[in-house]
Amino acid sequence: MENKKENTGQLPLVDFKVGEDLYKTTIPRKQQNRKAYQPANPKIITSFMPGTIQEVFVAEGDKVDPTTRLCILEAMKMKNIIFSSISGVVKKVNAKQGQLVPKGFVLVELA
Amino acid sequence: MSIKQKTLDLKKRMQQVLQGGGQKAIEKQVAMGKMTARDRIISLLDPNSFHENDLFVEHAAKDFDMDKKYLPGDGVITGTGTISGFPVCIFAQDFTVAGGSLGLMHARKITKIMDMAINLKIPLIGINDSGGARIQEGVNSLAGYGEIFYRNTQASGVIPQISVILGPCAGGAVYSPALTDFVFVVDKISKMFITGPEVIKSVLGEEISMEELGGARVHSEITGNAHFFAESETECFDQIKKLMTYIPWNNSKKADPFPRKAPKTKEYKISEIIPTDPREPYDVRKVIRAISDDSDFFEIQELFAANVVIGFGRINGQTAGFVANQPMVLAGVLDVDSSDKAARFIRYCNAFNIPLVTLVDLPGYLPGVDQEHAGVIRHGAKILYSYSEATVPKVTVILRKAYGGGYIAMCSRHLGADFVFAWPTAEIAVMGPEGAANIIFRTEIMSAENPDKVRSEKVEEYKQKFANPYVAAAHGYIDAVIEPDETRKFVAHAINISSQKSEKSPERKHGIPPF
Numbered sequence: 152m153e154n155k156k157e158n159t160g161q162l163p164l165v166d167f168k169v170g171e172d173l174y175k176t177t178i179p180r181k182q183q184n185r186k187a188y189q190p191a192n193p194k195i196i197t198s199f200m201p202g203t204i205q206e207v208f209v210a211e212g213d214k215v216d217p218t219t220r221l222c223i224l225e226a227m228k229m230k231n232i233i234f235s236s237i238s239g240v241v242k243k244v245n246a247k248q249g250q251l252v253p254k255g256f257v258l259v260e261l262a
Numbered sequence: 263m264s265i266k267q268k269t270l271d272l273k274k275r276m277q278q279v280l281q282g283g284g285q286k287a288i289e290k291q292v293a294m295g296k297m298t299a300r301d302r303i304i305s306l307l308d309p310n311s312f313h314e315n316d317l318f319v320e321h322a323a324k325d326f327d328m329d330k331k332y333l334p335g336d337g338v339i340t341g342t343g344t345i346s347g348f349p350v351c352i353f354a355q356d357f358t359v360a361g362g363s364l365g366l367m368h369a370r371k372i373t374k375i376m377d378m379a380i381n382l383k384i385p386l387i388g389i390n391d392s393g394g395a396r397i398q399e400g401v402n403s404l405a406g407y408g409e410i411f412y413r414n415t416q417a418s419g420v421i422p423q424i425s426v427i428l429g430p431c432a433g434g435a436v437y438s439p440a441l442t443d444f445v446f447v448v449d450k451i452s453k454m455f456i457t458g459p460e461v462i463k464s465v466l467g468e469e470i471s472m473e474e475l476g477g478a479r480v481h482s483e484i485t486g487n488a489h490f491f492a493e494s495e496t497e498c499f500d501q502i503k504k505l506m507t508y509i510p511w512n513n514s515k516k517a518d519p520f521p522r523k524a525p526k527t528k529e530y531k532i533s534e535i536i537p538t539d540p541r542e543p544y545d546v547r548k549v550i551r552a553i554s555d556d557s558d559f560f561e562i563q564e565l566f567a568a569n570v571v572i573g574f575g576r577i578n579g580q581t582a583g584f585v586a587n588q589p590m591v592l593a594g595v596l597d598v599d600s601s602d603k604a605a606r607f608i609r610y611c612n613a614f615n616i617p618l619v620t621l622v623d624l625p626g627y628l629p630g631v632d633q634e635h636a637g638v639i640r641h642g643a644k645i646l647y648s649y650s651e652a653t654v655p656k657v658t659v660i661l662r663k664a665y666g667g668g669y670i671a672m673c674s675r676h677l678g679a680d681f682v683f684a685w686p687t688a689e690i691a692v693m694g695p696e697g698a699a700n701i702i703f704r705t706e707i708m709s710a711e712n713p714d715k716v717r718s719e720k721v722e723e724y725k726q727k728f729a730n731p732y733v734a735a736a737h738g739y740i741d742a743v744i745e746p747d748e749t750r751k752f753v754a755h756a757i758n759i760s761s762q763k764s765e766k767s768p769e770r771k772h773g774i775p776p777f
Contacts, residue, residue, distance in 0.1 A: 171696035174589070174625065179568060254466070
């Protein structure tokens with residue numbers, strides 16, 4: 152069991168900063184593949200799951216606030232109501248009734 | 263009928279059940295690269311040691327034409343036997359009988375052998391190979407699973423529980439292995455997931471194969487659900503046999519002692535393993551082998567959170583649990599996954615009277631938004647909790663860096679370590695020299711004519727004053743500063759004299775660890 156999977160030597164040694172100090176070490180794939188942090192844009196409202204757009208309630212130019220129903224996304228056997236987290240004016244509506252959308256699809260954009 | 267005739271009748275009845283699902287089903291099983299349940303038991307247990315229970319159990323279901331179906335043994339083989347002479351209770355699901363699906367009597371056979379293991383205080387081994395709940399038995403299947411999970415929990419920390427995933431283990435069924443101590447998986451054969459690819463496709467529209475979703479590699483490298491990875495069933499059984507030699511039969515015993523052996527000092531010499539430059543990494547497993555009996559080290563969860571190393575070794579014949587930072591990976595930092603990995607192992611050793619040897623060489627916790635948002639706070643706290651809670655002998659050796667929270671977390675004196683040794687290369691400080699100098703001497707550096715020169719001077723000054731074990735030693739936080747090549751001598755002495763250690767835990771039902 153000693154030889155087969157002791158494979159930390161397969162990854163290259165690189166400089167890795169911890170705090171202010173630099174160390175030579177290997178970086179596993181999980182850490183290499185991590186996505187850099189992007190703050191969420193509240194003006195972009197996306198689908199939290201894949202699903203079907205049941206109904207769309209807003210159109211371009213509409214004024215919305217956090218209580219306005221934007222659309223209904225049917226997912227996991229539930230009719231999920233989509234809201235915006237901020238107030239604003241609708242710039243673009245991409246969701247169409249009956250449309251099958253993947254996760255992260257931009258449903259509504261605010262100006 | 264005479265006794266002879268009755269005996270022949272018994273043998274005939276037994277033969278019928280021993281066929282399992284029949285020749286065709288057995289051939290299908292073998293074609294998938296899997297052994298039959300019976301062959302697995304014979305392979306794992308000592309020769310001729312298996313005594314089967316409940317061979318003639320039959321289901322009593324009537325819905326969906328079940329009363330017309332005869333399922334030999336109701337799809338599971340249970341019994342007792344020995345592994346390397348150690349008594350065990352074992353069950354193995356038989357995929358050739360109704361896909362190994364779990365019905366009420368199938369579950370009752372399993373819970374009966376679990377109850378036996380708990381009462382006899384011997385380890386329990388479960389070989390999982392099942393399509394899941396027997397839909398025809400409806401709620402009775404769910405009842406069966408519930409009864410199994412309850413007993414997994416009652417037995418947790420009382421007897422060793424081992425799960426071997428040698429086929430599909432999906433839906434509710436997979437919670438039983440999750441509740442056990444060690445999960446063994448085999449490449450391309452083990453499949454574990456809560457919802458399978460078909461459900462994921464129909465609900466979410468995402469396509470993924472069984473292997474990519476919940477194969478052996480996924481659970482060994484990404485999820486941390488599996489503890490041991492093998493490339494064949496036989497290799498897996500060898501791993502199980504080896505594990506059994508390190509752990510006790512139950513929580514009121516210690517593991518059976520082995521003959522005392524010195525480490526292989528020619529192959530593993532600490533002064534040759536450690537680089538002179540403190541920024542250069544080394545494989546801490548070599549240091550473990552320089553300390554353990556016969557340089558033997560049985561690593562656990564090798565492929566998951568490789569920045570911390572856990573596993574069993576022996577010191578003077580007695581099993582010891584090793585926890586060590588791995589400078590080769592991510593500079594040995596602690597993060598969400600490594601904290602979980604180490605904390606659970608520490609609790610396992612504490613539950614089964616296995617002393618802990620901790621080797622410290624870490625610059626701190628992994629910085630990053632994803633770590634913070636993943637809850638590194640509450641995951642990191644698990645290590646602090648587990649070490650503080652542990653009442654087994656705790657021996658710590660500080661090898662090189664031990665900065666800030668990392669120093670505290672890795673079984674420092676303050677968390678109740680019985681022995682704390684440090685090498686002359688140890689740097690016990692609140693943070694690394696570069697960071698510390700920047701903060702402490704900030705005004706000096708900022709106001710200087712040549713800030714870079716002053717900064718390097720200050721870093722050197724800090725290194726001289728604080729990047730060593732002597733400041734901590736002056737406060738009595740270290741028991742001794744030792745020469746690296748003498749580590750085995752000191753650790754062995756510590757383990758020897760703490761065999762009678764008895765510490766009282768506070769009177770409470772249990773604590774509230776940051777789950």
